[in-house]
């Protein structure tokens with residue numbers, strides 16, 4: 001029987017196609033360079049220090065993270081410039097943040113007077129000032145201010161603090177994942193930049209320096225050529241892409257660099273095949289932000305027409321063509337619907353190059369939810 005690299009890998013496992021990943025990294029770095037916009041990759045998608053180090057080498061800039069725990073892992077790997085694209089609330093977290101400030105250049109988001117006052121009360125800065133970005137809600141309806149007056153209030157409050165410095169504005173139009181057409185996708189991408197630039201222009205005209213205007217999501221990359229006035233682009237998913245990006249026409253199947261390797265463990269009926277990867281590996285996403293883009297819990301590269309119809313924790317149940325051959329024991333590659341959620345469920349990833357296992361990398365920042 002013909003040997004395959006998959007014979008060496010137990011399942012379910014996470015595989016990264018190194019050449020595809022590198023291509024995605026280079027293309028994004030090139031795109032940002034061509035637009036004279038700094039690239040600050042969000043590492044929430046991979047959570048792997050080796051990849052973050054490669055990203056900053058290409059972008060000559062820092063990274064973005066979601067959580068203090070992710071920042072702690074990345075600082076340990078030697079990365080110094082980190083934006084925590086999130087609000088940090090509560091004494092315990094602010095004490096951890098104080099420690100991080102001693103090790104690197106940390107920036108965080110604020111969107112409330114209460115949050116700013118907590119930072120002022122609990123942060124010990126050792127004479128340093130913490131850079132803060134005011135988060136702007138550009139349509140996602142998550143965190144962030146939605147009026148100039150609110151931002152003005154916050155800038156005043158930051159000014160009153162001896163521990164904080166106002167650095168600029170940050171937004172993330174995650175609602176782009178719910179765009180019902182390419183037209184809306186473009187509108188959301190351009191609108192995010194237009195809105196945040198309006199905040200900057202307002203305060204600049206009052207003599208307030210605004211150094212950073214940080215926006216971004218992976219889908220908005222396709223309209224980066226129409227975006228003006230921002231300083232920093234912060235995509236995360238682009239490193240691997242996933243089936244949701246394919247459904248949104250942001251990426252092609254060929255560009256998807258992350259797969260879950262699974263084994264066919266049963267064919268109890270002609271139209272039903274069962275695999276050993278369930279919701280604990282593939283996640284339950286079928287779209288984002290209330291937009292269901294696919295009826296399958298992933299795209300099977302070897303069987304593009306099979307639908308992963310149901311998941312229990314350890315099983316994936318496929319609806320298949322009665323006449324198609326599925327051998328029990330054979331292995332299949334699944335492009336997950338949402339790669340960021342899937343990496344969070346594995347301890348390590350196999351790095352595949354030239355049809356060989358080049359390395360195994362630990363997903364060190366997985367599960368860092370605090």
Ligand SMILES: Cc1ncc(COP(=O)(O)O)c(C=O)c1O
Pocket residue numbers: 042044045064085171172174216217218219234235236237238
């Ligand atoms: C605040 C923030 N910035 C950037 C990103 C990156 O977006 P994407 O994964 O679409 O590239 C995310 C993703 O969730 C985010 O929450």
